[in-house]
Amino acid sequence: MAGKEEAGKEEEEEADTPDVPKKEPAPPKPQAKMFACTACGASVTIKYPGATMAVVCSSCNSTIDVTSENYRILSTYVGKTSLFKPSIPLGARGKLKGKTWEVIGFLVREDTASKYFWSEYLLFNPYYGYRWLVEDKGHWNFVRTIKRKPDAKNINQYPAKGQLAKLDGKNYQIYNYGTAAVKYVLGEFYWRVTVGSSNLAADYIDPPQMLSAEKDGKEIVWSLAEYIDAKEIHKAFKVTDKFPYQSGVPATKPPTELKACTQIGSLCAVFIIFLTCAQFYFTAKASQQTVLQYDGTFITNSKKADITTPVFSMGDETTNAVISISAPVSNSWFYVSGELVNDTDGTTYPFEKSVEYYSGTDSDGFWSEGSNTAQLGISSIPPGKYYINIDTESGDFLQTRVQQFSITVGRNYPIYDNYWWTLFGLCVIPLYSFAAMHSVEAARWSNSDFSPYPDPESYTESY
């Protein structure tokens, strides 16, 4: 935060400090002090004379040192500008974090290198001291200075990517580093603020919090910011105008996507472990029992109808059936049209399958296509007795001859397709969640010079 040493009360653990009222007392009667502006003669009012060191004349925007006998001018600002208008009017009071605050000062600061600017609102409560509201691209942070010094490297040195500052067991990662200068001021401040004054600043984030360090002279002031919803501020201060439009992902946006991705990832792992164990169980339990072995004959280049196999049992539980058909085809085909028939109620499961095998040689050598065996599966066959009716047909350009074929029926085979499809289904949402998280985090870090995400503009293509 801008400014020198904290002139207000202790912020940390203030609720436990014996001399600080636990229940917020009624606000004191204002003891305003008035004087004539040294620059333009307009009347200037100081609402909190005991705490304020600088005030800005609302007429000519000169910053006045109120501790000076002659009300020395700290800086002048020629003409007002409509570019910087506080979204929360000075003097507005509102309740945030259980305490009532009054907006007494408004600052616009900018990064001297990039000219990127943001707004800061100085809040004051006579019992609890000072706080800040910082607004950047429509996103807000509630800030307090802290007395404790985090474990961090010297702010004078340009930080390395990934450099951390540690406080209360949390690690904050370097986000910004540069010089922040005051561009515009309004209201009262607890230090002699001047337009154009600048501080070396470093920001570290652990969303939704940000640790900021500012070097003012030889002293380094640390502050802790926390993301706060704009609607909460709008409602608290009863602001009538709309707040600045929100754009981009702020540095301190609560990491809801990251949290969701972590939780979903953990759930996905549990589901996959369960799925794998279940698949192992079903595979081990599958008896892969052969219930029918039927051998028949067919004449090539002819049809044969109405072959019926003996009755066989499909066991005493609902399971799948695998029908394998073998024939010694060679550059020929053997076609079976059949039906699995329940001997009790006549339910039929019609099927058809071709067995084909072709081979030869060409300029590349030997080639082959097809197989002498074909398989098909039928799901969820109820228990009971069954038989198979088949018609056969074949084609063999070589000759007409008698050939043998065989049909094998097996039951209770493991199904691997279910495992892969279920795995795919379980991974869709985690992949989406990861993509959403990555997108938000990359957007969060897009405004930082220390982003752990690669800059898309740095990709080069070579042809």
Place this chain on the structure above:
Amino acid sequence: MTRFYLVTGILLCSLFVYAGMRGWKIIDPWAISGARPTGPGSHYHK
């Protein structure tokens, strides 16, 4: 989204277990299902 995924995951795993117990291939574009016989005329039924 986490709660939605929890529900979806439990449903998918339940479906997998149900299919595994009944020998049912969940995604089978060429699935063969049972049909009642329509009467004499096609195949011989005992």
